[in-house]
Amino acid sequence: MRHFGAMRAWTWAAQVLLMLAIIAPVARAAGAAPPGIPPDAVAFYRFDPSRFDSKTAAMLPLALRLAEQAGLVSPDFHPLFDGILAASVAGAVPHTLCVLDLDAEFDAQAKNGFRLTSLQSVLVLESSRDHRAFLSTLGTILSHYQSEAPGGEAPGQAASGGQELFDLPSGGRAARFSKPNWSPWQTVEWASLTDSFVVGLGCGSLERWVRAQAAGADNPTLTLHRLTAQQQPEAPSFLEIWINFERLHETMPDILAQGRPRRMLTTWRLDGARNWMFHGRWKGAFLVADLTWQRRSDRHDFVVSRSLTLDHWPADLTLPRPAGEYCVVIPIDFAAAFDRVLGAYRDTLAADKLVEFDARVKQYRLRQRATYDALWSAFEPYVVLSNDPPPAVPVPGATTVYFELKDSRQAAATQRRLESLLEQFMKSDDPQRLGESVVRHEREGNYYWLQLEKSGTLRVPSWGWAGPYLIGGWGPSVVEHNRAKLGGR
Numbered sequence: 001m002r003h004f005g006a007m008r009a010w011t012w013a014a015q016v017l018l019m020l021a022i023i024a025p026v027a028r029a030a031g032a033a034p035p036g037i038p039p040d041a042v043a044f045y046r047f048d049p050s051r052f053d054s055k056t057a058a059m060l061p062l063a064l065r066l067a068e069q070a071g072l073v074s075p076d077f078h079p080l081f082d083g084i085l086a087a088s089v090a091g092a093v094p095h096t097l098c099v100l101d102l103d104a105e106f107d108a109q110a111k112n113g114f115r116l117t118s119l120q121s122v123l124v125l126e127s128s129r130d131h132r133a134f135l136s137t138l139g140t141i142l143s144h145y146q147s148e149a150p151g152g153e154a155p156g157q158a159a160s161g162g163q164e165l166f167d168l169p170s171g172g173r174a175a176r177f178s179k180p181n182w183s184p185w186q187t188v189e190w191a192s193l194t195d196s197f198v199v200g201l202g203c204g205s206l207e208r209w210v211r212a213q214a215a216g217a218d219n220p221t222l223t224l225h226r227l228t229a230q231q232q233p234e235a236p237s238f239l240e241i242w243i244n245f246e247r248l249h250e251t252m253p254d255i256l257a258q259g260r261p262r263r264m265l266t267t268w269r270l271d272g273a274r275n276w277m278f279h280g281r282w283k284g285a286f287l288v289a290d291l292t293w294q295r296r297s298d299r300h301d302f303v304v305s306r307s308l309t310l311d312h313w314p315a316d317l318t319l320p321r322p323a324g325e326y327c328v329v330i331p332i333d334f335a336a337a338f339d340r341v342l343g344a345y346r347d348t349l350a351a352d353k354l355v356e357f358d359a360r361v362k363q364y365r366l367r368q369r370a371t372y373d374a375l376w377s378a379f380e381p382y383v384v385l386s387n388d389p390p391p392a393v394p395v396p397g398a399t400t401v402y403f404e405l406k407d408s409r410q411a412a413a414t415q416r417r418l419e420s421l422l423e424q425f426m427k428s429d430d431p432q433r434l435g436e437s438v439v440r441h442e443r444e445g446n447y448y449w450l451q452l453e454k455s456g457t458l459r460v461p462s463w464g465w466a467g468p469y470l471i472g473g474w475g476p477s478v479v480e481h482n483r484a485k486l487g488g489r
Contacts, residue, residue: 035096035124035196038212039219042251043243044098051238051282052325052387096124100208103251113350114255119185120202122209127197170210178203221275221294228303229279229290238287239280246274246296264347267340272296283311287328287385314382319404319469320486324388328399332383334376368421375417379470380404389481391474400482401463401472408468415465422448447479 037044103118163177174191178184189200193210200206222242245265248256255261265271274294281288289308294300310329313321321327342361349357365372384402391398405411419426425439440449440456447464463472464479466486471479 034094034126035098036213036216037096037098037219037222037242038100039217039221040100040247041219041242041244042099042102042247044096044240045242046094046096046240048094048238050094094126096126098122098124098209100205100212101202101251102248104255105252106254113259116183116185118202118251120205120208121200122205123199124209125197126195168210169207170214172210174206176203222277224301224303225275225277225292226279228292228305229277229281235281235283235288237279237281239278241278243276245270245276259351260347260349264344267343267347282326285325285327286311287326289328314380317380317382317384317404319384319402322384322386322388322400322402323485324386324390324400326385326387328385330383330385332381334379334381335372338372338376371417371420375414375421378405378407378410378414378417380406389478398474400474400478402482403470403472405468405470411465411468414470442476445476445480447476449476 034046034048099119099121101118101120102116104114104116106113107115163175165173165175168174168191170193172191172193174189176187176189178187184203185201187201187203189203189206191198191206198206198209200209225242226237245256256265262271265273270276270293272295274296276293277291279290279292281290287309288311291306291308292303294303298304308330310331312329313327314329346354346357346361380403382404384404385399386402388400405414419441422439426437426441438451440451440459441447442449445464447462449459449462452458452460459476460474461472462474462476462479463470464476464483465471466479466483469482469486471482471486473479
């Protein structure tokens with residue numbers, strides 16, 4: 001049992017390693033092209049943060065390390081610590097995460113009903129600078145799993161423990177870490193290349209990636225999607241997410257045909273999709289987002305598209321346009337969006353939990369029907385996002401969220417309705433009684449926050465009212481900052 005726990009810890013750490021490769025203080029050459037995505041790739045994600053605020057990216061990881069060295073971070077808090085450390089620097093580094101291969105098989109004993117049998121993925125830091133700082137921060141993360149973690153040698157140095165050096169097809173050298181009882185997909189590889197630092201999960205992932213880049217194979221399907229999303233020079237891309245469902249149906253058809261994966265595809269109307277792509281682009285000070293996808297019933301050169309955001313400020317909002325570096329305006333049907341969230345959560349449940357969940361949702365809706373209807377109809381049908389104020393953790397998810405009431409006189413009544421819906425999550429006023437309450441109400445500042453860890457130090461997200469506007473963000477200071485500008489408490 002102890003061995004299983006250690007393996008699970010290192011498996012998680014190895015996955016985190018892929019994310020944490022972005023922590024090196026690297027720079028992308030001006031005008032440098034992103035890496036090519038192989039046509040047979042399962043999925044990829046690419047983010048270019050060059051226009052986002054990243055002033056705190058270097059300071060927060062240092063502060064977190066000092067806090068740990070001073071004994072301020074308890075072992076129970078290490079997983080969250082690792083996540084914050086990763087997120088604190090993610091927004092400063094252009095990177096691509098690409099899944100090259102993925103396969104799984106049913107396993108009744110596994111939590112999700114299936115287990116991985118094959119995985120090859122790489123995280124590419126588009127950098128030409130010295131990469132040694134990466135190993136320093138990586139060592140901080142993996143020190144939490146010393147019994148299973150690799151040594152701190154950089155590629156090119158002598159290997160220790162489960163590490164070994166090997167040659168890449170390009171002529172460079174790379175390092176690999178694994179254990180005798182690990183599956184091949186748990187192997188971690190990394191290399192410092194001329195223009196990038198690459199971390200791979202899965203034996204042979206780096207070799208496969210390097211060969212694909214050398215081949216320079218074009219991906220015409222991606223080109224078609226990008227053209228459909230109308231990516232013009234005046235609207236450069238900063239975020240792309242791609243899923244190749246056709247490839248997934250080839251590698252693990254039984255997994256996608258039943259159970260949770262099938263329910264998820266059906267809920268999101270992707271059960272008939274050949275592929276799917278999300279596009280995030282700059283258009284002036286606005287961030288605009290589009291979806292494109294291909295249906296298996298259509299010809300291969302036909303792409304469906306849908307716009308998710310506006311590229312202008314709505315005339316029916318009294319909220320002043322936020323002063324952040326970017327603004328996102330999302331038209332939304334709140335009632336329908338809530339139903340989609342419930343449906344998406346339902347898809348994650350095991351089959352034997354569905355009847356109980358459906359019964360609870362039905363009772364909850366019957367008890368709160370009037371409250372729901374009044375709450376959804378009280379707001380203007382928009383969600384606004386901005387980085388006002390700039391977040392301490394400069395990543396896209398650390399944003400400020402704005403909702404506007406249709407009638408400012410309904411602020412008190414709407415707050416009561418919201419509290420009524422959250423009541424079941426607010427059982428205790430004592431933050432030390434972790435588990436009894438998830439939502440906390442800070443009466444002194446009249447704001448709310450989500451308790452994610454025992455100490456209550458991390459109050460993410462926090463939300464509160466500023467007159468007719470409901471403001472949410474990465475901490476209490478977001479609420480106070482906007483109250484100072486908008487008024488209200």
